[in-house]
Amino acid sequence: MSYSVAVAGASGYAGGELLRILADHPDFEIRTVTAGSNAGSPLVDHHPHLRSLAHLMLQETDAATLAGHDVVFLALPHGASGAISSQLGDDVLVIDCGADHRLASASDWAAFYGGEYAGSWPYGVPELPVEDGKQRDALVGVNRIAAPGCNASSVSLAIAPGIAAGLIDDSDIVAVLAVGPSGAGKSLKTTYLAAELLGNAVPYGVGGTHRHIPEILQNLRAAGAPNPAISFTPVLVPMSRGILATVTAPLKPDVTVEQVRAAWTDAYSGEPFVQVLPAGRFPRTSDVLGANTALIGVTVDPAVNRVVAIVAIDNLVKGTAGAAIQSANIALELPETTGLSVNGVAP
Structure with missing residues (x-):
């Protein structure tokens, strides 16, 4: 059909x-x-x-x-x-x-x-861990879907496994993102001119003002956080597309790095579009250019007992259009991967 x-x-x-x-x-x-x-x-x-x-x-x-x-x-x-x-x-x-x-x-x-x-x-991030499973369950057969904000989906996918597994203290989540300006659309603004952005890094939405914050908190509550708090700082950098989100949070007492890695790998086991990298490996935005893929590297900083999760996505694909089409596939009960690729473009 x-x-x-x-x-x-x-x-x-x-x-x-x-x-x-x-x-x-x-x-x-x-x-x-x-x-x-x-x-x-x-x-x-x-x-x-x-x-x-x-x-x-x-x-x-x-x-x-x-x-x-x-x-x-x-x-x-x-x-x-x-x-x-x-x-x-x-x-x-x-x-x-x-x-x-x-x-x-x-x-x-x-x-x-x-x-x-x-x-x-219904929210269109199928892989997002929620208290009773995955968000994809809420998308089957629906006739309305809200595709995600690109920053929100990257941060949520990065840290939700630790919340769902009960490993982290969700009252002190910190996220810093390097973001390409295509996420802001085609509107002509001085900040997005090449003369302003090339060779530059520009923070925006600083101090709890970014519009994706309530979306992130909503996602983290759905994953099981009773009262999450996040410090969220995106930074425009001179790449046309892509997000590299570094998200950290304190671990609960006596949580081991093995438990952390198990929580993340178990959360995304079998997911075609969200993949956890081997220990010691971390993603680059160029690895996901043009692909409906989120790559995640996760480790523990023992000096401060914090988990560090780094995720790379293409903001226009997995962050927006790819997520929308993936969710539409689910709603129509088509194979979820139809029309979508995990392969990026390089160099």
Whole structure:
């Protein structure tokens, strides 16, 4: 069976990455692409690399254009998805790659985003450990999915195994991330100009202000943390895509490095897209470029009795578009790996 697909926000980075992956998906047929100010122009003008989709024209983003498809991916700015998705019927699988439906708490939405709260949908990180298993169980057969924030999914995947296994003190989690600017979209801002970013590293969202913090805490509570606290600091670095997240937390008394490694390897055993590296090995962002893969290196710093988990993902693939398509596969009960690759691009 072939499913008809529409992608809203197709001229942006996330929309383009959705289309790059969907173009080779054997069960999805891309019929419609939409945009805001770029509507009326050829898709290939904005994504010259998508040669197989050069025949598509960008249409206006509205519910009437998106209706009638089996699957709709929304790659829109926060605050824009809620109104459109509410006009699409229950017979449509809608995957929101924006923030509108990630948070279960209306107060968290008000504090970190503002505007009308659109409610929460099942969260699209299938491998995430939760108290009763894995998050994928909540995705089977659903018609609405909230794809993750890229920073949030990387931090959550890095540290959730230690929470689920009861090995760490979740009151003092520290995460520092090196992040490529493509995660911020195509908007023209001085911070993202090459002259500002090349040869530079720029912290942002400092001091508990980043919008992915409530999403991370929500994930950690789902993994079993009763009252988690995190110090979260992302840093823009001059690579177009990728996240390298270093996450540390204090271990409970008498926890051994063997127990730590067992918790992480057991948590992701058999997962095609989340892989724990051998002891002493740590990932690089170049190892996952273009792949729907999260690579994790984990160890213990005995001097301070803290676990150190380092995860690398491509923010546009495993962090956004790949996670969205993986979750759509699960919802439609297709093989979870369909159309997705664990192989990156090098050099």
